[in-house]
Amino acid sequence: MRNNVLVRIYRFYLDGFRSMTLGRTLWVLILVKLFVMFVILKLFFFPDFLGRAGDDASKADYVANELVERME
Amino acid sequence: MVENISGSLIDWSRAQFALTAAYHWLFVPLTLGLAVVMGLMETVYYKTGDEKWKRTARFWMKLFGINFAVGVATGLILEFQFGTNWSNYSWFVGDIFGAPLAIEGIVAFFMEVTFIAVMFFGWNKVSRGFHLASTWLTGLGATISAWWILVANSWMQDPVGMVFNPDTMRNEMVDFWAVATSDTAVVKFLHTVLSGWVLGAVFVVGVSCWFLWKRRDKAFAVRSIKVAASVGLVAALLLAWTGDSSAYNVAKTQPMKLAAIEGLYEGGNGIGLVGVGVLNPSKERWDDGEDAFLMKMEIPRMLSLLATRDMDGYVPGIGDIIRGGYQLPDGTTALSxxxxxxxxxxxxxxxxxxxxxxxxxxxxxxxxxxxxxxxxxxxxxxxxxxxxGETVPPVGINFYSFRVMVILGGYFIAFFAVVLFLAFKRDISRFRWLHVVALVTIPLGYIATQTGWIVAEVGRQPWTIQDLLPVGAAVSGLEVGSVRTTFFIFAILFTVLLIAEIGIMLREIRRGPEQAASDVSNDKKA
Known part of the structure; x- marks a missing residue:
């Protein structure tokens, strides 16, 4: 019974995506946008300052230094 | 101070965030507004079973879908930029900002993704009641998302319900409800969502008038106008009320922002509201002795009334706030x-x-x-x-943006009132001047929502978090060249996407509601 419901939901989405016309164009737009924004820009431009700092204590040290030094 | 961070880096980082936020805000208000309009149309269909209303709702739903698809993920980029461009801020705000955004993400994912699929795929596959519920829940999901985003933004304007922990270097939430239901959050939510409803209504009325101008689909257009203009008039009236509440709240929590909005350098009791004015471009500093205005027309004592609920109430100007020494509403004396x-x-x-x-x-x-x-x-x-002097936000952009927003708000009330009168009492299809006015009003709707956010965000300068963290301390130590390059990449990308959206939208509008009817017929055959 449960499987039956899951299969019906799966088919509902499958049929919906298959019957899309305008929706396909929109999905292409969304995927191109996400790729450019999150992959290309992330890889080539911005260092992950906090990520490089390591654990939370190191991140806190990093931010503390930043906030103290920026006043000086 | 902030001596080791260049003004150029701060400016480009702010410009990049402003660009992304402004672009994001092209889509969100239309999503919020169209959700209500098409929800009402489908409700009429549910109640009457009249296929005309199904066709009408479905047409606007298609435009909603285009707007939603092109707009989706632009908000994610803002969250992404918090980590890359504003890493100190991102850590400093801690879970105060993270919690509302996490809730927003979960709610948005489960409500919007689930129900939007039923809304688009479910015609004739689920019951009419379930489909109607899905349509409303899609709009509700978007509105709840807006709530949590605006809670986060409000906390930046009015930081409450937290304690700074110097061990973790983060602000830690101690009172969730103080954060989630602060006066600033409630007022900002109502004002922002209502502005979306107005924009949605302006959009539907404008596009419908295009059909009337082209002398096609008249019945469909008039039906749409009646629903949208009703939503628009109610929302525009409520918007004036929440705008008043917003100004009152800003007077309490961000008096410098209010002073900048008014170009008020020297305050006092019984201060008038500048209805129309021209700022003096020679005035460059708060204490240079130049007059603030070349000309102005004031409504006597109105600013005091709006800011303090007392026509003789004290409203501090920029100079007063900088000098301090006046009595605050809580009875204490303001510091300089x-x-x-x-x-x-x-x-x-x-x-x-x-x-x-x-x-x-x-x-x-x-x-x-x-x-x-x-x-x-x-x-x-x-x-x-x-x-x-660094505590003073840019006066000119705040002063003029605020007036553009307010004047357009008043215009929308008159616009919807005229449209409703002509739609219900006359044959609106004959008033061709109105069709042109309605089309011109569409960009005015966008200008009003954008200027509203300019006032909210530029008026907050120099702070990312009011009084706690200025932009110069919040920004990541990136290379200026990287931020400048990505600014232009974003600008080009956003422009291309916007052109794509407008192109797809115009094509679907030209195809008209008949195409939607054809889709319905195909569904029935299927």
Missing amino acids: AQEKIERGRSAIASLADYRRLRAEGDTAAASAARAELMEDMPYFGYGYLSAP
Whole structure:
């Protein structure tokens, strides 16, 4: 019974995506946008300052230094 | 101060965030507004079973879908930029910002993704009632998302319900409900969502009038106009009310923003509201002695009434806030900007001492430094400013943006009232001048929503978090060239996407509601 419901939901989405016309164009737009924004820009431009700092204590040290030094 | 961070980096980082936010805000209000309009149309279909209403709802749903698809993920980029361009801020705000955004993400994912699929795929596959519920829940999901985003934004304008922890360097939430239901959050939510409803209504009326101008699909257009203009008039009236509440709240929590919006350099009791005015471009500093205005027309004592609910109430100007010494609503005396700067520097020095002493194991001295830090913490951000004049946001852009927003708000009330009268009492298809006016009103709707956000965000300068963290301390130490390059990449990308969206939208509008009817027929055959 449960499987039956899951299969019906799966088919509902499958049929919906298959019957899309305008929706396909929109999905292409969304995927191109996400790729450019999150992959290309992330890889080539911005260092992950906090990520490089390591654990939370190191991140806190990093931010503390930043906030103290920026006043000086 | 912030000497090791260049003004250029701050400016480009702000420009990039502003660009992304402004672009994001092209889509969100239309999503919120169309959700209500198409929800009402489908409700009429549910109640009457009249296929005309199904066709009408489905047409606007298709435009909603295009707008939603092109707009989706633009908000994610803003969250992404918090981590890359504003990493100090991102860590400093801690879970205060993270919690509402996490809730927003979960709610948005489960409600919008689930029900939007039923809304688009479910015609004739689920019951009419379930489909109607899905349509409304899609709109509700978007509105709840807006709530949590605006809670996060409101906290930046009016930080409440938290305590700064110098061990973790994060602000930690101690009162969730104070954050989630602060006056600033409630007012901002109502005002922002209602502005979306107005834009949605303006859009539907404008597009419908295009059909009337083209002398096609008249019945469909008039049906759409009646629903949308009704929503628009109610929303525009409520918008005026929430705008008043918003101004009252800003007077309490961000008096410098209010003074900048009004171009008010010297305050006092019984201050008038500048209805129309031209700022004096020669005035470059708050204390240069130049007149603030070349000309102005005031409504006597109105600003005092709006800001204090008393026609003789005291409203501080920019100079008063910088000099301090006046009585605050809670009975205490306002500190001068210079005193705040000194206490901010003391707070930052205490923070450095606390962390050094703690690392050295001197518990008693560390505890004393921590106590000093907490005492001066409300002024922490002032420690990064070099001079009192840096507390003043740009006056010109705030002054003019605010007036554009308010004048357009008044115009929308009149516009919807005229449209409703002609739609219900006359044959609106004959009033060709109105069709042109309605089309021109579509961009005015966008201008109104954008200027609203300009006032909210530029008026907050120099702060990312009011009084606690200025933009110069919040920004990541990136290369200026990287931020500048990505600014132009974003600008090009956004422009291309916007052109794509407008192109797809115009094509679907030209195809008209008949195409939607054809889709319905195909569904039935299927």
